[in-house]
Amino acid sequence: MKGIKEKTFQAIAYIASLLTAVCLIAIIYGIFHDGLPLFKFISWKDFLFTNNWYPVYSPPGFGAWALIMGSFYVTLGALIIALPLSLGSAIFISEIASPGLREIAKPVIELLAGIPSVVYGLFGIAFLAPLIRQWFSLDTGLNLFTSSLILGIMVIPIICSISEDAMSSVPHSIREASLALGATKSETIFKAVIPAAKKGIIGSILLGFGRAIGETMVVLMVAGGAAQIPKSIFEPVRPMTSTIAAEMGETIMGDLHYNALFALAIVLLIITFFSNLITEIVFRPKRQK
Amino acid sequence: MNRRKGKNTFWIMMMTLMLIITAGFLVVFIVRIISLGAPVLSWKFIVEPPREAMTEGGIFPALIGTFLLTALAMIFALPSGIFTAIWLTHYGKPQWLVNILHIIINTMAGIPSIIFGLFGMAIFVNLLGFKVSLLSGSLTLAILALPVIINNTEQAIHSVPADFSEASLALGATTRQTISKVVFPAALPNILTGAIISVGRVAGETAPIMFTAATFYSRSLPHSLQDEVMALPYHIYALMTEGTHPESQVPIAYGTALVLLILVILIDATAIIIRSYMRKKRQW
Numbered sequence: 079m080k081g082i083k084e085k086t087f088q089a090i091a092y093i094a095s096l097l098t099a100v101c102l103i104a105i106i107y108g109i110f111h112d113g114l115p116l117f118k119f120i121s122w123k124d125f126l127f128t129n130n131w132y133p134v135y136s137p138p139g140f141g142a143w144a145l146i147m148g149s150f151y152v153t154l155g156a157l158i159i160a161l162p163l164s165l166g167s168a169i170f171i172s173e174i175a176s177p178g179l180r181e182i183a184k185p186v187i188e189l190l191a192g193i194p195s196v197v198y199g200l201f202g203i204a205f206l207a208p209l210i211r212q213w214f215s216l217d218t219g220l221n222l223f224t225s226s227l228i229l230g231i232m233v234i235p236i237i238c239s240i241s242e243d244a245m246s247s248v249p250h251s252i253r254e255a256s257l258a259l260g261a262t263k264s265e266t267i268f269k270a271v272i273p274a275a276k277k278g279i280i281g282s283i284l285l286g287f288g289r290a291i292g293e294t295m296v297v298l299m300v301a302g303g304a305a306q307i308p309k310s311i312f313e314p315v316r317p318m319t320s321t322i323a324a325e326m327g328e329t330i331m332g333d334l335h336y337n338a339l340f341a342l343a344i345v346l347l348i349i350t351f352f353s354n355l356i357t358e359i360v361f362r363p364k365r366q367k
Numbered sequence: 368m369n370r371r372k373g374k375n376t377f378w379i380m381m382m383t384l385m386l387i388i389t390a391g392f393l394v395v396f397i398v399r400i401i402s403l404g405a406p407v408l409s410w411k412f413i414v415e416p417p418r419e420a421m422t423e424g425g426i427f428p429a430l431i432g433t434f435l436l437t438a439l440a441m442i443f444a445l446p447s448g449i450f451t452a453i454w455l456t457h458y459g460k461p462q463w464l465v466n467i468l469h470i471i472i473n474t475m476a477g478i479p480s481i482i483f484g485l486f487g488m489a490i491f492v493n494l495l496g497f498k499v500s501l502l503s504g505s506l507t508l509a510i511l512a513l514p515v516i517i518n519n520t521e522q523a524i525h526s527v528p529a530d531f532s533e534a535s536l537a538l539g540a541t542t543r544q545t546i547s548k549v550v551f552p553a554a555l556p557n558i559l560t561g562a563i564i565s566v567g568r569v570a571g572e573t574a575p576i577m578f579t580a581a582t583f584y585s586r587s588l589p590h591s592l593q594d595e596v597m598a599l600p601y602h603i604y605a606l607m608t609e610g611t612h613p614e615s616q617v618p619i620a621y622g623t624a625l626v627l628l629i630l631v632i633l634i635d636a637t638a639i640i641i642r643s644y645m646r647k648k649r650q651w
Contacts, residue, residue, distance in 0.1 A: 087543040091458055094450030095468055098517065101510050102471045108489040109482060163392075166385025174382060185639050190393060192564070192635045194571025196600040197400060197624045203607055204617055205399050231392050238389070262371055264378035292479025294574040295600075299607060319481050319574075326485075326578055331493055343485050347478065354477040358470065 109347055113340030116140065125341060131305040131316075133325065133335040140338045144305045146345065148315040151308060152297055153290040155226025156233060160286060163230070164237035165279070171238075172245035173267050184242070191235035199299035202228040207300060216312050220302035223311040228296050233286040240285060244278020245271055277360055284357045288350050294319040318342045404625025407618050413626070417584065422615040426623050431588055432501075432596035433627075436580060437570045439505035439592075440512055445562060448516030455517070456524045457546055476514035480574040483511045487579040502592040504580020511575055512565045519561025523554040556645040563638040567631045573600040583609055599627045 116125065120140050128141030171183045206228060207219030248271050256270040257263075272279065302314020303324065322339045329336040415425035451468075459465035487507030497503040527550050535545040551558075573581075581601035589596045606620040 084541050084543050087546075088458055091450045091454035094447040095454040097447050098451045098475075098513060099468060099471050101513060102475050104490060105475070105478065105482065105486045105510070108486045108494075112485075112489050163385050163389045166382045167389045170382040170386040174379060185636075188639060189632055189635050192567050192571075192631055194573070194600055194627060194631060196571070196573045196603050197628055198396070200603055200607060200620055200624050201396050201399060204620070231396065234389055234392075262375035264375040265371070267378070288477050288479075292477075292481070294479070294481040295604060299604065319479060322481055322485065323574060323577060326488075340485060340489070343482050347482055350477050350479060351474060354474055357477075358473060 106347070109340055109343045113337060113342075113344045116334060116337040116341045119334055119337075125338075126345070129307065131321075133338055134328070138334060140334070140341075142318070142338075142342060142345070144307050145316055145318045145321050145342065147307055148301070148305075149291055149317040149319065149346075151222055151315060152225050152229060152301060152317050153287060155222060155311070156229035156290040157283070157287060159227060159230030160233045160237055160290075161283065164234040164282075164286070165241060167234070168238045168242040168245060169267060169272075172242050173263070173271060184239075187235045187239045187242070191239055193232075195232060195293055196295045196299075198228050198232045199295045202296060202300035214312060218302060218314060220300055220314055221312050222301070222308050222315045225297050225301040225315070226311075228300055229290050229293060232293070232296060233289050236289055237282045237286040240282035241275070241279045244275040244282065247278075248274040280360055281357055284353055284360075288353050291317075291353075292319060292346065292350055294323050298323045318346055400621065400624050400628055403618065403621040404623075404628075407622030408625060412622055417619075422610075422612045422619075426599065426602060426619075426626065428585055428588055429597040429599045429602040429623065430626070432581075432598045433570055433600070435501055435589065435596060436505050436508060436576065436598060437566055439501065440508035440569050441562070441566060443506060443509035444512045444516055444565075448513050449520050449558065451513075451517050452520035452524060453546055455521055457542060457550075472514045472517050475510075476518065480511060480572055483507055484575040484578050486510075487575060492579055498593060499579060499582070499595050500593045501580055501589050501596050504576045504596070504598075507575045507579045508569045508572060511572065512569050515565045515568065516562060519564070520554075520558050523557030523561060524550060526557060527553045556641060560638045560642045560645075563634055563641070567634040567638070570634070571600055571627060571631050573598075573604055576601060577604075599623055599630075603627070 125140055125142055126146065127143050128139075129143040130139035130141040131144060132139035171180055171187075175183065202224060203220070207224050209219070210216070210221075210224050210227075211219030252270050252274055253266055256266040261269065297315075297317045298320040301317060301320055303316045303320065304314040305316045305321070306313070308315050322342055325335065326339055329339065412425040413430065414427050416427050418424035451472075455465055455468060459468075484507065487503055487510075491497045491503035491506050492499055497506075531549050531553060532545050535549040536542075540548070576598055580596055581598050582595035583597075583601075583605040585595060585597055603620050603623050606616045606623065610616050
């Protein structure tokens, strides 16, 4: 009797783990199954590197270069804005702030990291975009700059929270040794604390990258949506995620356009898989206790 | 020496400036949502359905829809997530299988939410024929939440000292008894905290439900798992991008955003408070 209960319990745990693995396999299968048929129509080179996204013309064009670059530009812009602000804030909170301020700042950042992205999107489309249009006297405020700015604001709490954790877990003895040798506060931060927390900081940046490139709602609402390589930061762009979200409603299941959107998802999946893999490799030594 | 001191002052001022700019951005963001959302909020806004093609009325169906989607997603995800973590921490053998499962979980955690949406559409909506429904949407959200729940549960179980399970095993308890009577109760507060945080995440997701569950407009509440539902995050998006009366839709969008914001912050704050309370109370 006791044996049966043991076995059942173990079997349930085993099946649950199997189910988890099956989920990932199903995701990969689902995306590839519906995306790969596109490549009977167009070579993967033409899909990735030509710039003619005209999915509803006849004959249709499925060159996704502008969409891929759109994702990269927006992500790059977001990181340029977010990195100095989030790392600077993390250093301040971990190294300079009084313990009282730190006690408040930590949970506030965690709460900010949990705000749904559609709320940031609303802020962008209803407030920031009209403002930016006015300030720079543009035709539209829905452009690369605005979406990078909002995406940047959105990833700040994520990068800040994780890199702050990494810095504050650096042992105090390292700081004290540095200060005792006559180093100033900033020298201690740059030459002792940051090198010791390097792994966590890189991990936080990669996580921010993954979050920014995979974000859909903000770019869908704010990036403007023109499938072009932007000539300036004030031109609209169309990242991969917003293309999928915006166009999926117009497709018929199984047609080429539908396949093409899944092919974009394959590209996204591969990019995030590799950024994850790098994180994994960077973090691995930590796990082998 | 003076140059070094000057440099030091410069950098410290820079860091302070970065924090002030960051805080400034976030304050403008929050204040904007609150100041434009608050005038719309009322008891009626919460308990009434939308009227006049979304230009009047409240958000009741969206609120209920989000609640149902989140609750169902948790019902699907929690048991399998917790049992996966139990397998990883107590049964996991051989080691390479554990490593592979860890890689799988971390890969899943990094997949963009729109891909979960596409997957849900391809598998649940089309292949299995669940249609655009509460069921398809909550299954999609459950898979999205799974890696978060597994990681949190695993950490929670690891934070229980090994002495506990060793003592229990030494007394002759089986592995199952040790897990369910010793390790699990000790890890429960942390498991709960993790679960609450994933509730907050799931409630705010838009992209995964766009093609699997959400509908722009429905006057009635869902009657079965096969029905489409309204949801708070999708409602905000739809109000801003569809419909023809922006002047009356934008305020409703702000009101909806404020409700969603309050909900998510309340959920997350509960988790943070439980966690800090438990840390203080913990005896080990």
